[in-house]
Amino acid sequence: MKKFYITTSLPYVNAPPHIGFALEIVQADILARHRRLAGDEVVFNTGTDEHGLKVYRQALAEKKDPQAYADEYAKKFELLKDALNLSYTDFIRTTDPRHMRAAQEFWRRCEKSGDIEKKAYKIKYCVGCELEKTDSELTDGRCPVHPNLALETIEEENYFFKFSKYQKKLLDFYDGHPDFVVPDFRFNEIRKFVAGGVNDFSISRLKEKMPWGVPVPGDDSHVMYVWFDALVNYISTLGWPEDEKKFRDFWPGVQVAGKDNLRQQTAMWQAMLMSAGLPNSRQVFIHGFVNVAGGKMSKSVGNVVDPLELVRAYGTDAVRFWLAREVNPFEDSDFTLERFKESYNANLANGLGNFASRVTALAADTEFVLSKLAVSKEVEQAIADSREACRRKLAGFAFNEAITAVLELIRFGDAYVNEKKPWETKDAAVIYDLTVILDNVAALIAPFLPKTAEAITKCIRHTDGKVSVDRCPTLFPRIA
């Protein structure tokens, strides 16, 4: 049995899950289910990233213990499991003791490789906000909130990771693995970034200022900068370093991450793995963002789409369908309720749901004796084409096109019914053809819409050499 490991990135617990993370985890779930159905043994990991300044600050602001605060948010992410019918096998929290031990061991290995050193770290500090500012937070070198106050520069000692040492090795690695990052344009982006020169990055924070992190081994005055610890989750979840067998069986794996994570996943983490003497990730798939009516989702605008709310209104598979079929896997996409409904009615109600309904109604009175029936060549070909297209598209993370291949089979089936008029002819061979098409549609759609596939499959009963069919209930009622 082949082993397959796939993981999402870990969402940071300073906000409830939004549709963007739902996208990522559903994409990963589709691939996990696809591989499982193909017979692989699958580890599918997700979890929560719980350390760092933002969690610490927000916990303080809400007068909560950081761990209690993280617990509360981790629970919200776990709610997604039922809502979206996710099949992950592992849920790692970066505050799990085993993860923290792994992060520390990882640190020691990088240290042993001579890749961790203490250096002066310059911080820009806005006296007005009384906060550290990163360059990307500044406009024209000034705090946007207090543009007439000069920023202060504070120096402190931090541990740094010798990223620069890995520039050449990363470029060589990229050259040797042309499919390492999907899509291509993201791969080019990171290649160019690394080729342009990489600087060592800070991987610790002074504990007295920010205690909410994994303690740095051998130095009580520092905790790890959240990135360093969080990235290790991809292997700590596999039991590294203790569970060598599971680690060897499943690592390296496929990582799914958003475009904001490109550098961390495809360059920094890879350099860290090299430093620790571990194999690089197998592949990183970078998805785009879900925008709302062309604009970014933001709490202040109040346009955040809550995946749980959508599920309540339209059902799990309707939401999974939208994420897989209407979102461009590689680019940003817009969410609008209007398009969501249009797609639902066109593809799920009129398409898949109606097809299941008409085929099972036609087949319900017939008992098929398999020895007397053969699927027509034409139908066989249509099924084979659809299956092959679906498999190929999924291998390239083109979830939307994979579903299109299934929809084409449904379209073929609908035309086949109209053409053959089995309600007139009562031709058992034709009705059997249709049953087989429906059965295959269910199998192909299963990674995307597991509940729906199950509901269809349940209607088609196989008993020693015979097939009989029950009428399928309405799968997707039309919505106004």
Add this chain to the structure above:
RNA sequence: GUCAGGGUAGCUCAACGGCGGAGCAGGGCUUUCAUAAGGCCAAGGUUGUGGGUUCGAGUCCCACCCCUGACACCA
């Protein structure tokens, strides 16, 4: 500002330099097995703008306009 990618039907997207396509939405016809569903047909375009190369340009070149992303510590 620099670099990269893009601008094609109302919407989402296809089109090795060779007659601009598909799905959805909207329109017409039609069927009754099916969820007011299905099928068929037609319509829908100055391919961002202006030049150039070419027998021929959505595609190549130049200029301009617009959009998106990256430009490091955003966890």
